[in-house]
Amino acid sequence: MIQTGRLTGFVLLIVLSALILYVIQRARKGKIPEIRKLAGLDAIEEAIGRCAEMGRPAHFSTGWGGLSTEWAQQTIAGLSVLGYTYRVAARYKVPVHYTCCWAHMLPLVYDLGREAYLAEGKPEEFNPDTIRYVGDSQLTLMSGAMGTIAREKVAANFLIGAFFFEAIQLAEEGFATGAIQVGGTARVYQIPTLIATCDYVLIGEELFAAGAYVTRDPVQIGSIGGQDLGRLVAFILTVIAVLSVSFGTRIFVDLFKL
């Protein structure tokens, strides 16, 4: 019934999902877990405010990951932050330029922008021309986004999603225009790049928590609490595995090969 070598993974997935659902249920009853502050997300309002003061627009990119690849979850997380950024931008009357490299994301981004401006009571201020499709290639994303950042002289640059080697160029172009930069990715190879170039960075799971964090919705915050509980389970399993291997037994390691 279960494929060889995937039984433990399947059981762990069910256990972790159950833990997250349990904490969500507790949050629904009013027991909302405490979560730490994420400086990168708190900085979005500051960055948009700076754009308003300087009279310059902001730029947003969710990277080359798209929604049809294994990196889709990071793009979804990036889109959640984009929705929040649109709302803040609508409040401050700041245009947000979005460079889109995947055509299948266009309707989603249009809808995100439209609904965010509508929610802020300013639907007429949403400008669809700020969402620019530049082609599905990584190189067109780089040149398209760099061109927009330079021409529009953006005062804030948000790079939140699944980034590949385009991250360094987009961030350096943002630095050249003097933009305040917020980065975020769960791609291990690009995290150092964003840390070196951005003012604030969402690392790994912080990116996935972003959508829940900005909404302040108790149920969503509950899922972050469940995520932390899952991390505790992962930590305990890691310690047991290390100890068992150190004492010369491979039973625990073999368990993960079932």
Add this chain to the structure above:
Amino acid sequence: MSVLKAREIPVGLFTCVVVVLILGYFTTVRQLIVAADYLAAFGVLMALIAIFLGVVDALRIHLRHIAKRTPRQWYLSAWLIVAMMMMFTLGYAHKPTYDVLYSKLYIPVSVGIAASIGYYLYSAFFRAFRIRNMEAAVLFACAIIIILKNAPIGDVIWVGFGEIGKWVTDVPGAGASRAILMGAALGMVALAIRAMLGKERGYMGGE
């Protein structure tokens, strides 16, 4: 509310797709494996079809820029449309010319853009490596060791750079990477659950 605007429909579809994909991966049930493969292929196909949407959208925006004579933009929009139409037509009408333009113009320009990454990396890391605190000092020391491990001159200066560099990569480096990956994996599970509950809606537009 119209049926087509109801949030429950996309959320329900999303949940069904996720369950089929997960069961197709973990179980040996042939029908589920076939369904999961079909859904994955369907997703890629839909993304490809959406390219036409991208072309129409690009034409709409850039034609408007030309019509409005947007300063510092309209001539770039005109050039983009001319280039796009030229490549599209030549791809069907005269393949040899298309191939020449692609290999002798597009590829070198693309390589040039990609090559500039080297410059940007150095300028970014030069700023990052300014030693302002203890963490920056450790980062700087590790970076120098890794550079000397990979550069041929490192072995000439001292053979120990290879060993120390390998340790930095395999022990603290790999440990930190795995911790980030584990956290990210848990984050993905939480995000999928939120999406199945209809709370995370980034994938279907709207907030």
